[in-house]
Amino acid sequence: MNQPASAYFLEERHDPNETHTLSVLVQNEPGVLARVIGLFSGRGYNIESLTVSETESQKHLSRITIVTTGTPMVIQQIKHQLDRMIPVYRVVDMTLTGSSIERELAMVKVRGGGDHRVEALRLADAFRARVIDATTESFVFEITGNSSKISQFIDLMRPLGLVEVSRTGVAAITRGPEGM
Amino acid sequence: MTDKSHDPNQMTGAAMIVRALIDHGVQHVFGYPGGAVLPIYDEIFQQSEVEHILVRHEQGAGHAAEGYARSTGKPGVVLVTSGPGATNMVTPLTDALMDSIPLVCITGQVPTHLIGNDAFQECDTVGITRPATKHNWLVRDVNDLARVLHEAFYVATTGRPGPVLVDVPKDVQFATGTYHPPRKSDVHISYTPRVKGDATQIRKAVAMLANAKRPVIYSGGGVINSGPEASKLLRQLVEATGFPITSTLMGLGAYPASGPNWLGMLGMHGTYEANMTMHDCDVMLCVGARFDDRITGRVDAFSPGSKKIHIDIDPSSINKNIRVDVPIIGDAGNVLGDLLQVFKAEAKKPDIKAWWQQIAQWRARNSLSYRKNNDIILPQYAIQRLFELTRGKDTYITTEVGQHQMWAAQFFGFEEPHRWMTSGGLGTMGYGLPAAVGVQVAHPDSLVIDIAGDASVQMTIQEMSTAVQFELPIKIFILNNQYMGMVRQWQQLLHGNRLSHSYSEALPDFVKLADAYGCVGLQATKPSDLDGAIKEMISIKRPVLFDCRVAALENCFPMIPSGKAHNEMLLPEEATDEATAKAFSGGKALV
Numbered sequence A: 001m002n003q004p005a006s007a008y009f010l011e012e013r014h015d016p017n018e019t020h021t022l023s024v025l026v027q028n029e030p031g032v033l034a035r036v037i038g039l040f041s042g043r044g045y046n047i048e049s050l051t052v053s054e055t056e057s058q059k060h061l062s063r064i065t066i067v068t069t070g071t072p073m074v075i076q077q078i079k080h081q082l083d084r085m086i087p088v089y090r091v092v093d094m095t096l097t098g099s100s101i102e103r104e105l106a107m108v109k110v111r112g113g114g115d116h117r118v119e120a121l122r123l124a125d126a127f128r129a130r131v132i133d134a135t136t137e138s139f140v141f142e143i144t145g146n147s148s149k150i151s152q153f154i155d156l157m158r159p160l161g162l163v164e165v166s167r168t169g170v171a172a173i174t175r176g177p178e179g180m
Numbered sequence B: 001m002t003d004k005s006h007d008p009n010q011m012t013g014a015a016m017i018v019r020a021l022i023d024h025g026v027q028h029v030f031g032y033p034g035g036a037v038l039p040i041y042d043e044i045f046q047q048s049e050v051e052h053i054l055v056r057h058e059q060g061a062g063h064a065a066e067g068y069a070r071s072t073g074k075p076g077v078v079l080v081t082s083g084p085g086a087t088n089m090v091t092p093l094t095d096a097l098m099d100s101i102p103l104v105c106i107t108g109q110v111p112t113h114l115i116g117n118d119a120f121q122e123c124d125t126v127g128i129t130r131p132a133t134k135h136n137w138l139v140r141d142v143n144d145l146a147r148v149l150h151e152a153f154y155v156a157t158t159g160r161p162g163p164v165l166v167d168v169p170k171d172v173q174f175a176t177g178t179y180h181p182p183r184k185s186d187v188h189i190s191y192t193p194r195v196k197g198d199a200t201q202i203r204k205a206v207a208m209l210a211n212a213k214r215p216v217i218y219s220g221g222g223v224i225n226s227g228p229e230a231s232k233l234l235r236q237l238v239e240a241t242g243f244p245i246t247s248t249l250m251g252l253g254a255y256p257a258s259g260p261n262w263l264g265m266l267g268m269h270g271t272y273e274a275n276m277t278m279h280d281c282d283v284m285l286c287v288g289a290r291f292d293d294r295i296t297g298r299v300d301a302f303s304p305g306s307k308k309i310h311i312d313i314d315p316s317s318i319n320k321n322i323r324v325d326v327p328i329i330g331d332a333g334n335v336l337g338d339l340l341q342v343f344k345a346e347a348k349k350p351d352i353k354a355w356w357q358q359i360a361q362w363r364a365r366n367s368l369s370y371r372k373n374n375d376i377i378l379p380q381y382a383i384q385r386l387f388e389l390t391r392g393k394d395t396y397i398t399t400e401v402g403q404h405q406m407w408a409a410q411f412f413g414f415e416e417p418h419r420w421m422t423s424g425g426l427g428t429m430g431y432g433l434p435a436a437v438g439v440q441v442a443h444p445d446s447l448v449i450d451i452a453g454d455a456s457v458q459m460t461i462q463e464m465s466t467a468v469q470f471e472l473p474i475k476i477f478i479l480n481n482q483y484m485g486m487v488r489q490w491q492q493l494l495h496g497n498r499l500s501h502s503y504s505e506a507l508p509d510f511v512k513l514a515d516a517y518g519c520v521g522l523q524a525t526k527p528s529d530l531d532g533a534i535k536e537m538i539s540i541k542r543p544v545l546f547d548c549r550v551a552a553l554e555n556c557f558p559m560i561p562s563g564k565a566h567n568e569m570l571l572p573e574e575a576t577d578e579a580t581a582k583a584f585s586g587g588k589a590l591v
């Protein structure tokens, strides 16, 4: 094995990466989001998407949805590391449940006239995006769906005068009657 | 409105803090005053149940509290001011987090209405210490203070122990509110560490152990964390199974070094027999250890043929570096108790005579041997003499970080748990001297020795003054090789012998320094002086700085070069320049 002079074993393992969506139920208290984000940056984990909002205000519970990528061993570590934080109640790997629904919302601003304007409207209709603001030279579309559908829509808008996009990140929930 | 003036639970935040310490049985606090904690210091002044030990630098308070905690099993408590007081605590908090040491640190903070204004001595203490603690809190309302303090003690001492920090703004210390004694509801319901191991997993483990041909027990700091009962059970398990046992740096003393099944420490500077046994075993029982990189070496070649059982209280320790076959989540003592019971009821001692014969051959390599010298004191010899001359005494050892630390681990035999305090995970130079202060506070009549290096000891030498003030007769035994020996060793092995800034230039005269501090200075320069000087040190009932002049260029072996497997160790007699160059091939030009 060849490695430069080092106190550490430097060879990286090359297990294939997987993408997982995690739902994390936390006590809504100051600093809790900073803890979660600090964990990811401090330990070098990836965040593809992160959303958070209070979901049960009487109980001060918030739900964080994180989309992350890593080898199976790293994903397992992430779950354990989240779970051992004091204000974390539960961590559910939505990807492993096999029955999760994921949605994201985006607002997409497009500017242009003539054929481009007509084409943008036509595509929006095909993607079931709604017009939520319009001027004579622009539209703002609202689109909901899984992340890849939204990305696809945005790509199509690019040549038609895409100005800017605001995306919420992914929210997820399981199918069926059971809660997390 | 009811009249609250006679309610004994109505008190200021500052009074609550002292009251909570008393309610948690705290007898000693290590601290340093400043503007943001003056109300608390005022309360401390007016009572006598909690004794305050004034250090000379907040880092010293943190390490002293660590030594106190590790040697007693009780949490160490620290009180420091805002801003620089808090930032000086970052190193000991991180050290305690890495080594799973329970600390409760209380910091003062600027008044709540000034937070965020860059007020005098303000810093974002909870932000800075978030990744350095198991959990931390900023208390903005005096009526939350009692609950948070009680939770802080609970979190620090349960599950995988660790440091916690409570940041208390000065206005909250002055404000009056309602105190309550500790109660269950003080704790987040989301925090539920698991103590009892899963019975099915334990049965599986027993079946594996009973059928092992080449087993090994690999124990670690978690057994010490669990308390003395866990060490007792570990010894019983070794007895019941007849298995060989090794331990990490952090677990020394759980099984006695004089025990017949002891292989010595494992890992980078562990014994040949311990590492070979780990490499070739067929069943490995890991108890309270975390497969650290100093242990595994190259992970893909780590004990390739074995089934692994891992007992650990923290699920995140499992499968972090090494995949295991039977994880058991729970407290080491609790799980060992159950495991032992099932083993005794359902299994027989497996016949592993052939395995012991193999181990005997590895032992015969005598991997800790070194050339004797009649003119210069060899560091290994110095530790051996220190060990022999303190044998049978009520001794606690702390260390700094470097070669001397490894030699202490290799040559000082620990018979009991909680007797060995060292910075393993963070490797903090400057840990040992203040840690010795903390140990001595907890054990005033015991012999407390910091095995130190000439470079490390200078990082927290100011705590000698604390030792003198509080009449703590700590012994600082400096293996003075006039080098940052561990750094020099790596430079020799890996960086073409270019000794960049690793020489301890302009060392102080430690004997005179001792004198200046008002303690005793001793020196030994020849092997023939050594025993007499050590005996003198032991007999002096005051703090001592012992300048033990040792061979300057001695290196620490055996050693597993990074990126190598356990069976590719470099042994002392083989560590010729040529062999070393080969072992470290792939590195830069070598000696």
Ligand SMILES: Cc1cc2nc3c(=O)[nH]c(=O)nc-3n(C[C@H](O)[C@H](O)[C@H](O)COP(=O)(O)OP(=O)(O)OC[C@H]3O[C@@H](n4cnc5c(N)ncnc54)[C@H](O)[C@@H]3O)c2cc1C
Residues within 6 Å of the ligand: B098, B099, B100, B159, B160, B161, B219, B220, B221, B222, B223, B225, B226, B247, B248, B249, B250, B251, B265, B266, B267, B268, B269, B270, B287, B288, B289, B290, B291, B292, B294, B295, B311, B312, B313, B314, B317, B330, B331, B332, B333, B401, B402, B405, B406, B423, B424, B425, B426, B427, B428, B486
């Ligand atoms: C210069 C230097 C060289 C070093 N060389 C070596 C070396 O050669 N060999 C060596 O061994 N170390 C060496 N170390 C130390 C090394 O860096 C690690 O600190 C050490 O190996 C970790 O020990 P451990 O695995 O026992 O884990 P610890 O850090 O002690 O962790 C304890 C584990 O037990 C678990 N635990 C805690 N409480 C409980 C409980 N109640 N019940 C069950 N489980 C519990 C924790 O979750 C954790 O997984 C060296 C350090 C330095 C500074």
Ligand SMILES: Cc1ncc(C[n+]2csc(CCOP(=O)(O)OP(=O)(O)O)c2C)c(N)n1
Residues within 6 Å of the ligand: B400, B401, B402, B403, B404, B405, B427, B428, B429, B430, B452, B453, B454, B455, B456, B457, B479, B481, B483, B484, B485, B486, B487
């Ligand atoms: C605070 C800190 N800074 C730097 C290091 C890196 N380091 C590890 S060992 C060492 C040298 C220690 O020298 P000394 O105390 O004389 O011990 P020796 O190795 O000579 O026994 C250094 C600089 C460290 N571990 N801690």
Ligand SMILES: [Mg+2]
Residues within 6 Å of the ligand: B402, B453, B454, B455, B479, B480, B481, B482, B483, B484, B485
């Ligand atoms: Mg030195």
